[in-house]
Amino acid sequence: MIEPVDLRLENGSLLPLSDDRDGDCGVAIDGGRIVAVGRTDSLPAARRAIDVGGGIIAPGVVDEHVHDRSLGQSHKEDWETLTRSAAAGGVTTVLGHGNTDPYVERPADLERKFALAERDALVDFGCFAWVTDENHEDLAPLASAGAVGFQASLAERPLDSGQLLTTMANCAETDCRLGLHVEDGDILESQWADAQTSGAERPIDHCRPPVAEVVGARTATQLARVTDCPLHVFLVSAGSTLDPLLRAKQRGLDVTVETCPHYLRFTDAELTEQGSVAVVSPPLRSHDERAALWECGIENGVVDCIGTDHAPHTDAEKRVDDPVASLRGVSHGFVGLETAVPMLLTFAAADRLSYDQWRRLHSEMPARTWGLYPTKGSLQIGTDADITVVDPNLEWTLDRTTLRSKGTVTPFDGKAFRGAVTTTVVRGRVVYESGAVVGDPGWGRRVERT
Numbered sequence: 001m002i003e004p005v006d007l008r009l010e011n012g013s014l015l016p017l018s019d020d021r022d023g024d025c026g027v028a029i030d031g032g033r034i035v036a037v038g039r040t041d042s043l044p045a046a047r048r049a050i051d052v053g054g055g056i057i058a059p060g061v062v063d064e065h066v067h068d069r070s071l072g073q074s075h076k077e078d079w080e081t082l083t084r085s086a087a088a089g090g091v092t093t094v095l096g097h098g099n100t101d102p103y104v105e106r107p108a109d110l111e112r113k114f115a116l117a118e119r120d121a122l123v124d125f126g127c128f129a130w131v132t133d134e135n136h137e138d139l140a141p142l143a144s145a146g147a148v149g150f151q152a153s154l155a156e157r158p159l160d161s162g163q164l165l166t167t168m169a170n171c172a173e174t175d176c177r178l179g180l181h182v183e184d185g186d187i188l189e190s191q192w193a194d195a196q197t198s199g200a201e202r203p204i205d206h207c208r209p210p211v212a213e214v215v216g217a218r219t220a221t222q223l224a225r226v227t228d229c230p231l232h233v234f235l236v237s238a239g240s241t242l243d244p245l246l247r248a249k250q251r252g253l254d255v256t257v258e259t260c261p262h263y264l265r266f267t268d269a270e271l272t273e274q275g276s277v278a279v280v281s282p283p284l285r286s287h288d289e290r291a292a293l294w295e296c297g298i299e300n301g302v303v304d305c306i307g308t309d310h311a312p313h314t315d316a317e318k319r320v321d322d323p324v325a326s327l328r329g330v331s332h333g334f335v336g337l338e339t340a341v342p343m344l345l346t347f348a349a350a351d352r353l354s355y356d357q358w359r360r361l362h363s364e365m366p367a368r369t370w371g372l373y374p375t376k377g378s379l380q381i382g383t384d385a386d387i388t389v390v391d392p393n394l395e396w397t398l399d400r401t402t403l404r405s406k407g408t409v410t411p412f413d414g415k416a417f418r419g420a421v422t423t424t425v426v427r428g429r430v431v432y433e434s435g436a437v438v439g440d441p442g443w444g445r446r447v448e449r450t
Contacts, residue, residue, distance in 0.1 A: 005030035006428055008046035009387065012057040014379065015359040023054050029385040032428035037379055050430075052389050055422055058359050059379050060092030060386025061341060062366040065234060065258065065307025067333070068094070068125075070116045071109065072101030077312040077406050079120035080441050082337070084404040085310075086123045087432040087439050089338040090421035092386035093367075093376050093447060094123060095148055098130035099156060105130050107145035114146065114446055121444025122437070123426050124386070126370070128179065132157055136167040143174040148370050148449060150178045151234070154216045155185035161219060168229035176449075177230040177256075177369065182216030182241075183208060183282055208282050210238035210289055217241050221248035221255060230254040232369055235309060237263045237282035239292020242302045249302065256304040256369045259297055261336065261343040262411065263290065270411055275323030278411040280309070281332040298353065298361075305369055306344065306361045308336030312407030320409060335405045339412045345392055345419025355392070363388075371449030389423035396420060404437065 010026035014037065028036035028043045036043050063086065069077035086094050096113065098104030104113060110127055117125045126148035131139065136159060139150060150171055152159050159167060171178040188208055217233060221244055224231040233245060236259045248255045262280065267287050270278040278284060285293075297303035311333025315321070319330050344362060347353040367377025374380045379387070400413040424432035431439025 002044065004045040004047050005035055006047055007425070008043055008049045009057055009389065009423070010040040010043065010049055010051055012052035012055050012389065015056060015058045016356045025057070026052075027057060027379060027385070027387060029425070029428045032385055034379060034381050034383055034385050037381060050423060052423065055389050055391045056355060058388045058390065059363040059377050060424070060426065061090050061362050061388050062093045062095070062372065062377055063091045063308050063310065063337065063340070064095045064305055064366040064370060065260070066094045066096055066310040066337065067099070067312070068096035068113070069100060069312065070096065070113050071104070075406070076314065079117045079125070080122070081404060081406050082310070083120070083122040083125070083444055084437045085335070085337040087424050087426070087437050088404050088421065090341045090388035090390065090424050091337055092123050092388065092424060092426045093125065093372070095126045095128065095370065098128045098151060103130045103132065103157065104128065105132050105135050107141050110142065110145045110147060117444060118442070118446065120441045122431050122439035122441060123444050124376070124447050125444050126447040130157070131159065131167050131178070133159065133163055136163050136170065139167070139170045139174055139176070143176050146446065146448070147176065148447065149176050149232070151180070152178065153181035154219070155181060155183045155188050158185040161223070164220070165223050165227065168223050168227040168231070172227050172229045177232050179232040179234050180220050181234050182220050183212040184216040184219070187212040187215060210240050210285060213238055213241040213282060214244065218244045221245065221253060224248070224253055224255060225251070232256045232258065234258050234307070235260065235282055236293070236297065236303065238285045238289040239296055240289060242293070242296045246296065246302050256365070257297070257302055258305045258307050259293060259303050260307060260309050261340050263293060264298070264347070265343055266411060274411050276319045276327070276330040277323050277334070277409055279327065279330050279332050280311070280334060294352070298357070303361065304365045306340070307366070308340045309333060310336045312405045313409060314407055315409060318409040334410045335403060335407055336410070337405065338403055339398065339410060341388065341390065341421055342417040342419050343412070345390060346417045349392065349418040372447055375450060376447065385425055385428040387423075387425040388421060390419055391422050392419045394418070394420040
C-alpha cells in the first residue's frame with residue numbers, strides 16, 4: 001500500500017494557467033518537496049488536504065528587496081516580525097538588504113544576520129553584502145560567507161566610477177551578481193542644496209529627479225559591458241530610466257531590472273495628498289513617467305522583477321502626525337510585504353497585468369536573478385514546496401493596524417484591493433492560513449545560490 005504524502009493542495013488553478021489546469025488541479029507535497037502536480041483526482045492521497053476552492057496556486061513569492069533592520073535597527077523591524085508579514089503576504093523567501101547599522105560589509109556581519117534569522121525567521125531568507133570603498137577590492141570572502149549577491153549605491157555610501165569598475169570586475173570573478181542603486185549622488189546632492197537655498201523642502205519638493213537615475217544607469221551599463229559583470233538595477237521608478245537599460249539588454253548584456261508596486265500604482269500627486277507617509281527614495285514620479293514605466297517596463301518586458309523595498313519606520317520617523325511639514329528629517333520608505341501581492345492581483349483584475357506576468361515578475365525571475373531557481377520560484381517536481389495560494393476575486397480594504405510589521409506606515413492604508421493571499425506554504429509547512437500566521441520562528445532556512 002502506498003503511504004499518503006504529507007500535504008495536498010487541491011481544487012485550484014495552477015500557474016501558468018492553461019485549459020487543463022483550471023479549477024480542479026493541485027500539488028502534492030512530501031518531505032518538504034513537491035512530488036506531484038496535476039489534476040486533483042490524479043494526486044496521491046495525503047495526511048492533510050487543503051481545498052483552495054478554485055483559487056490560484058502559484059510558486060512561492062520571492063521578495064528580493066526587503067529591509068530586515070536586523071542589525072542595530074530592531075525598533076523598526078526584526079526577523080520575526082518581518083517574516084510574519086512576509087508569510088501573511090504570500091512571500092516564501094525574502095532577501096535582506098545590507099544597509100543596516102552597521103552595514104553588512106564583512107563576513108562577520110553576514111554571520112550575525114544569518115544567526116538572527118535562523119533563530120527567528122518563519123520563511124526562508126538570504127542576505128546581500130554591501131560593497132564600500134573599504135571592501136570593493138576583495139569580495140571573495142563575502143561570497144564564501146554566503147552572500148546571495150552584492151549591492152552598492154551611487155548615492156548612499158557611494159562608490160566613485162573607478163571603484164565601481166573594480167567592484168564589477170571582482171563581482172564577475174566571484175560569479176555573483178551586483179545589485180545597484182543607480183541614482184547619481186552628485187546630481188542628488190546638487191538638487192538638495194538648491195532646494196535648501198530656495199526653501200523648497202516640502203514632501204512634494206522631494207528633489208531626486210529622474211535624470212539622476214538615467215545618468216547612473218548609463219554609467220552602470222557601460223561599466224558592466226567592459227567587465228562582463230552580471231548587473232541588477234534596483235528601484236527603477238521612472239520610465240525614462242529604462243532607455244539605457246533596454247539598450248544594454250539589446251546588446252546582449254546580462255542586465256536585470258527591478259521596479260516596485262508603489263511606482264506602478266502611485267504618482268507624485270500622492271506626495272501632496274499624503275505627504276511624508278508617501279516619501280520614498282527614489283520618489284514617486286509623474287503621470288507620464290509612470291505611464292512609460294508600464295509601457296516599456298511591464299508591457300514590453302524590460303522590467304524583470306518586482307520587489308517591495310519593504311522599509312519599516314515608526315510613526316514618529318515618518319512624521320505621521322504632521323505629514324505635510326518639511327521633508328527634513330523624515331525617514332524614506334514604507335512597508336510593502338503584505339500589500340504587494342494584493343496590488344499585483346488588483347492590476348490583474350483590471351487587465352493591466354496577467355497572472356502569469358505576476359508569477360514571472362514576483363517569483364520566477366527574482367529566483368533566477370539571484371541563482372535560486374528552480375529550487376525557489378517554480379512548481380517543478382523535486383523542488384522546495386514553496387507555494388502561494390490566492391483568491392483573485394476577494395475585495396477588501398487595507399487597515400494598516402492589521403499589518404504584522406513593527407512599522408505599519410504605508411500609502412496603501414485605506415486603499416481597496418481585489419485579490420488576497422489565502423495560504424502560504426514554506427518547504428511543505430503551512431505558515432499562513434485563513435487570515436492567521438501559523439508558522440513558527442526558526443522554520444526559515446538560509447537559501448544558497450545554485
